[in-house]
Amino acid sequence: MGFTSKLFANPDFGWSNKVRPPEHRQIELYTKPRLLTFDEPPLPEEAPLERIAAVARAAIVFEATLDGLYPTDLSLTSWARAKDLPKTTPLEKVVVQLHRVTRLLRLIAFHPHGQVEMRNGVICMGGVIGKEVYYFDITSAGLDLIETMVAYWFFARDSVYPEAYVEWVFAEMFFDLGGEIRRYSDEGRTLYQFRRQGDFNRHFRFDCDNPKSTFEADHVRIDIPAPYRDSARYAIDFYAVLHDVLHIIPVEALKDGKIANADLPKWEARVRKDPMSLPAAFRQKFGRLKPSINQPMT
Structure with a gap:
């Protein structure tokens, strides 16, 4: 079978490892016997x-x-x-x-x-x-x-x-x-389990380098426009300069868009040179096109 024929015959063939389809993992909500049935595999399963x-x-x-x-x-x-x-x-x-x-x-x-x-x-x-x-x-x-x-x-x-x-x-x-x-x-029998801190989307993050923040009494408020307030859909990391120090604050750490001043130190970015500068590798993350002068709006 030629290369093109393989591509048509098997749609999973030939993709690079950069492709990121949705992840699917099993979750058991209840303790019940298995209800689904499955076709027999065409070949004996082999350990990877x-x-x-x-x-x-x-x-x-x-x-x-x-x-x-x-x-x-x-x-x-x-x-x-x-x-x-x-x-x-x-x-x-x-x-x-x-x-x-x-x-x-x-x-x-x-x-x-x-x-x-x-x-x-x-x-x-x-x-x-x-x-x-x-x-x-x-x-x-x-x-x-x-x-x-x-x-x-x-x-x-x-x-x-x-x-x-x-x-x-x-x-x-x-x-x-x-x-x-x-x-x-193993010798310890089972693994330890830890209490979760709360919901956190580890799979995908949005990076925001220009959040609007306001100091109010004992907390900081980050202004999140209404369309982006669903933290499950928009898991945003706010790169905020507060008190002349760069912080990286995940949206999940906010409560009603606010974070206590006492909690700010633990979200300080671990920068080595300038406390407000990121490594050069981050330049690509926050790249922007310069607007063209005298170009009509489309």
Whole structure:
């Protein structure tokens, strides 16, 4: 079959990885038996070994970096090493749980006694390693989330986004990851769950670099035009200069368009040079066309 024929025969063929269709993930609102029926797959399901290998490699880099940040004599594969990581801030607590996930995946994937198979669309990993019995059943979307969390952790370490912002994104990713894990067992048995701060759209953000803000008593009001007040549809990050300091404030942190003055410090951008300047990479985010002089309106 020629290239053009393949394109017509399979509409999923040939797209770049830059395409971002809507995400679809399972959610269980009630505890009930499965009601839907499905066609039999045309071929036996095979575990996505390439994806598992990619996530396992990301796990190695992640764990090695943590080892450099928090030196210890404990082995990377040891459970004691996992428990030895700092867990003071909300972000550190989620990182500890992510470390448990990556450690378990890597341990099973790279051990001679580790087993991987597909059952009913779920990637089932497990094995008896040493004196422990490990289980890790996860969806393909869950694998993608693990790799995404590791990549975001590396990106966020040196980004201008406030730590409170990074914590919120990371917590939402971990919440979604929990929904993709079907079974989990390591030395700590189950993963910890965290109370959500509130709704936050981690999938897509709008960036606004010219918000109108007003200081009122003990808070700041950000003027949001009526068409954009639905924060679920318009998840806006406001790049606001307040008290000569740049802040990045997500709309979800506002209450009726207001934020308390006492809460402003945690939304200060982590800029290194000028407290009101962003890195050069942000120039493209906020690019504008210069209006042409004496051109008729269309």
